[in-house]
Amino acid sequence: MLEQVAIQLLNGLVNGMILALVASGLTLIFGIMDVVNFAHGDLYMLGAYVGTTALAVTGSFWLALLAASVAIFWLGVAIQLVALRPLLGRDPLTTILATFGVSLVLQNYALWQYGPAGRRITEPVAGHFRLFYLDYPWYRVIVAVLAAAILAALWLFLKHATWGIWIRAVTQDRVMAAAMGIPVPLVHTAVFGLGAAMAGASGCLSGPLVGVDQTLGLGIILKAFIVVVVGGMGNLVGSVLAAIFISLLEALASLWVSPAQAVIVSFVLLIVTLLGRPTGLFVPTPK
Amino acid sequence: MILAAREVHTFYGKSHILHGVSIEVGAGEVVGLLGRNGVGKSTTLKTIMGLARPARGSIVFDGRDITGLAAHRLARRGLAWVPEDRRIFRSLTVLENLRTGLDRAGVDAARRSELLEKVYRSFPVLAERSDQAGGTLSGGEQQMLAIARAMVLEPKLILLDEPTEGLMPRMIAQIRAIVEALHREGIAILLVEQNVPLTLEVSDRVYIMEKGVVRHAAPAAELRADPTVIHRYLGV
Numbered sequence: 001m002l003e004q005v006a007i008q009l010l011n012g013l014v015n016g017m018i019l020a021l022v023a024s025g026l027t028l029i030f031g032i033m034d035v036v037n038f039a040h041g042d043l044y045m046l047g048a049y050v051g052t053t054a055l056a057v058t059g060s061f062w063l064a065l066l067a068a069s070v071a072i073f074w075l076g077v078a079i080q081l082v083a084l085r086p087l088l089g090r091d092p093l094t095t096i097l098a099t100f101g102v103s104l105v106l107q108n109y110a111l112w113q114y115g116p117a118g119r120r121i122t123e124p125v126a127g128h129f130r131l132f133y134l135d136y137p138w139y140r141v142i143v144a145v146l147a148a149a150i151l152a153a154l155w156l157f158l159k160h161a162t163w164g165i166w167i168r169a170v171t172q173d174r175v176m177a178a179a180m181g182i183p184v185p186l187v188h189t190a191v192f193g194l195g196a197a198m199a200g201a202s203g204c205l206s207g208p209l210v211g212v213d214q215t216l217g218l219g220i221i222l223k224a225f226i227v228v229v230v231g232g233m234g235n236l237v238g239s240v241l242a243a244i245f246i247s248l249l250e251a252l253a254s255l256w257v258s259p260a261q262a263v264i265v266s267f268v269l270l271i272v273t274l275l276g277r278p279t280g281l282f283v284p285t286p287k
Numbered sequence: 288m289i290l291a292a293r294e295v296h297t298f299y300g301k302s303h304i305l306h307g308v309s310i311e312v313g314a315g316e317v318v319g320l321l322g323r324n325g326v327g328k329s330t331t332l333k334t335i336m337g338l339a340r341p342a343r344g345s346i347v348f349d350g351r352d353i354t355g356l357a358a359h360r361l362a363r364r365g366l367a368w369v370p371e372d373r374r375i376f377r378s379l380t381v382l383e384n385l386r387t388g389l390d391r392a393g394v395d396a397a398r399r400s401e402l403l404e405k406v407y408r409s410f411p412v413l414a415e416r417s418d419q420a421g422g423t424l425s426g427g428e429q430q431m432l433a434i435a436r437a438m439v440l441e442p443k444l445i446l447l448d449e450p451t452e453g454l455m456p457r458m459i460a461q462i463r464a465i466v467e468a469l470h471r472e473g474i475a476i477l478l479v480e481q482n483v484p485l486t487l488e489v490s491d492r493v494y495i496m497e498k499g500v501v502r503h504a505a506p507a508a509e510l511r512a513d514p515t516v517i518h519r520y521l522g523v
Contacts, residue, residue, distance in 0.1 A: 162390035169376050169387045176374040179336055180387040181362030181440060 003132035004255055010131070012251030013244065014140045017147035020243035021202040022220055023227040024151060024236050025195030031234030032171045032191050034092055035084060038099040040199050040224060041217025042106035047072045047200025048207040048216055049110055052119045061124030068204035069197045076196025080189045088188070103217070110214035121207035143205050150201065151240060158236070167191055171234070226270045232280020241282045288347075289314045289444050289475045290335065295344035297327075297334045304330045306499040307344065312444060315473040317466065319486035319507065321521060322496035328479040329371060331496070332446040335477070336368040337361045349443060363391070367442035371449040371479070373433040377422030381413050384421050384432055388439040406435040409465060427458035434465060444475040451482050463489060483521060487511050495520045 026040050047068040054067035083098045125142055128135035158164035169177040170187045178184045203216070210216065227246055231238030246266050253262040273281055290312040297305040304327050312318045320328050333339045335346055337358040346354045353361055358368075376384050385406065389399055407414035410431040416424060421432060430450055437445050447466070451459045459482070466489050469476060480486040486493065487507050495503040495516070503516055510517055 162386070165379065165383050165386050165390065168379060168383075172376045172378060173374055175338055175358075176370065176376070177387065178358040179338065179362055179368045179370075180436065181359050181391055182387060183359050185357075 005252065007131060007134060007136070008251040008255055009248060010136070010140075012248035014144045015251065016244035016247030017144040017151075018202050018206050019220070019223055019227060019247055020240040021147045021150060021198050021205075023224040023231070023239045023243050024154065025198035026224050027228045027231065027234055027236060027239040028167075029192055029195040030228065031236075032167060032174075033084070033088065033188050035095045035099065035192075036092070037192075037195070038096060038221070039079065039102040039106060040099075040195070041219075041221025042103045042110075043072050043076060043196045043199040043217070044203035044220055045212075045214060045217035046075065046106055046110060047203030048121070048212040049114055049119075049203075050200065051121055051204030051207050052114075052212055055121060061121070064121075065201060065204045069201040072200025072203075073193045073197035075200075077189055077193040079196070080192035084192065085185065085189065088185075107214050107217070114214070116213070118211040118213040120211060121204070123208040139208060143209070146205065147202070150198065154198070155236075163187075163190070223266060226266050230269060230273045230281050232282060235280055235282070238280045238282040242280075245281075288312070289316075289349055290477070291347045292331075292335060293345050293347075295331070295334055295346065296342045297330055297339050298342050299330075299339070304499055305334065305341070308334075308496070308499070308501055310477070310494055310501065312475050312477050313491075314443070315470070315475050316492065317470050317476045317478060317490045319490035319493040320477060320479045320496060321483060321486055321493060321517070323521060324481075326496045327499045328496055329448055332368065332448050332477065332479060336366060336446055338368075362388075362440055365441070365443035366446070367437035367440045367444070368446045369433045369437050369448060369450060371452060373429045375421035375424070375429045375432055375436075377420065379421055380418050381421060381424070381432060382417040384436055385413075385439055388436050402439045402441070406438050409438070409468065410435050427454050427461075430454060430458070430462065431465075434462075438469075442474060444477065445469065446477050446479075448479045449481060450478075451480065451485060459485070483517060487517075 022040065022044055026037060029035055029037050050068040050071045051064045054064035055061055058064060079102055083102055084095060087094045087098055123137065123139040125139045127138045129138060158167060166177070166182045166187050169180070169182060170184055174184050223246070227239055227243045230246065231242030246269060249265045249269065250262045253265045288311055292308060292310045294307045294309055295305055296303070296307055308327065308331050310331065320331065322328050330339060334341050337353070337356050340355055345352060348361070348366060349364065376387065385403065389402060412428055413432055413435055416428065421429065424432060434450065450462045454462065463485060466476060466478070478486060478490060487510055490507040493505060493507050493510055494501050497520055502520060505516065
């Protein structure tokens with residue numbers, strides 16, 4: 001039993017780090033421009049697909065990961081410029097509809113381009129290590145470490161880089177930021193691209209763990225939204241903690257119930273959060 | 288002439304706030320803008336800063352027509368805004384607040400530390416608190432940070448909106464000293480204030496606004512000598 005718990009904790013941590021990567025992009029975008037990006041899961045899905053293509057061309061998973069991040073960054077930039085920039089300052093409902101539309105376009109593009117059959121990305125690291133009675137794949141551990149490294153890099157970037165300070169300033173007060181000479185429209189576009197790139201990278205990273213098909217985004221986007229709400233809308237650290245917390249809860253719950261039923265735990269947590277602490281579990285209540 | 292606003296009309300939604308405001312500020316001049324609450328003084332500053340779009344009229348700054356230009360471009364051309372509610376980036380540290388204006392093209396490392404040193408000399412308390420979050424500063428310190436943040440932009444004109452509002456007398460004296468220091472440096476200031484005596488003392492010229500238009504313009508010395516105009520429009 002104790003062994004099962006340990007294994008599930010590790011599983012939960014790995015899933016949590018991937019989810020954290022997706023959710024922090026989502027919360028970054030929401031925090032800075034009040035856009036709820038319904039296409040975020042599809043950027044994750046397309047990241048995985050770009051990964052399969054780049055892997056077939058280059059033969060290197062790590063190059064494929066880079067290609068997926070870069071390609072989805074520019075896709076995000078294009079989406080922001082075409083679908084969101086003209087809507088800035090309008091009713092939030094308009095941007096929800098716009099990103100929902102983009103989501104449908106991306107899913108159907110993937111279906112048209114790659115066909116309905118699922119694809120797989122082979123693990124770049126094939127080794128296993130002995131974990132009690134299991135052969136646990138090293139790749140899963142590497143995914144968690146890599147995701148953590150990307151999040152740490154993001155944190156350092158936001159903390160110290162000029163662009164990081166610009167992003168935080170625009171998130172807090174876009175009018176004052178503009179008056180200080182910060183190019184606010186450019187920062188908005190760049191943040192959307194950055195969030196998209198993080199989703200694309202997560203998609204490619206989790207490609208070897210799950211099959212790749214055009215509905216890949218649907219499962220993760222739902223969880224990412226729960227994470228963003230539980231972590232506090234727009235709160236980056238809160239999102240990372242919430243992603244890990246929720247994934248651990250689900251992993252432990254699946255010791256007793258089926259994984260499909262374990263998802264219920266997340267929804268219960270979401271409802272409890274919305275009822276009790278709508279500003280998020282991991283932040284002091286704002287005054 | 289550093290700034291010339293002519294017949295500026297500004298709307299917020301359907302409400303007509305500015306009904307043809309004309310204001311001029313000479314290079315290095317301190318100009319006061321007086322008026323009761325809600326006559327459009329802050330809106331005048333916001334319109335000049337590019338934060339509210341004028342429906343009609345023109346604004347010329349430093350020899351160029353800037354009507355309708357985005358605020359971030361104006362900030363790069365030497366226009367700075369110190370809003371009445373200060374609008375400090377609360378979760379950014381004091382230094383990071385200053386970096387929003389310091390980290391820009393054309394400012395090399397040497398110039399950067401020069402500018403930083405200069406504002407820390409003017410406001411030593413900001414140097415002490417440089418790693419503290421802006422939101423934890425007192426009202427007076429936040430006002431100093433707001434002015435310091437405008438100063439690092441190396442502006443030709445500062446739009447200063449009620450800098451002494453809600454401050455203790457000692458702080459007010461300090462704000463006044465800094466306005467005079469900026470004046471000596473040749474930085475032009477368009478000052479909106481409720482504090483009439485202070486405005487008359489630090490300004491070269493004064494405009495008086497009423498219901499979205501400028502009703503009266505006069506040298507500050509003239510108004511100091513004969514307060515009947517002030518009395519008529521402001522009731523003080």
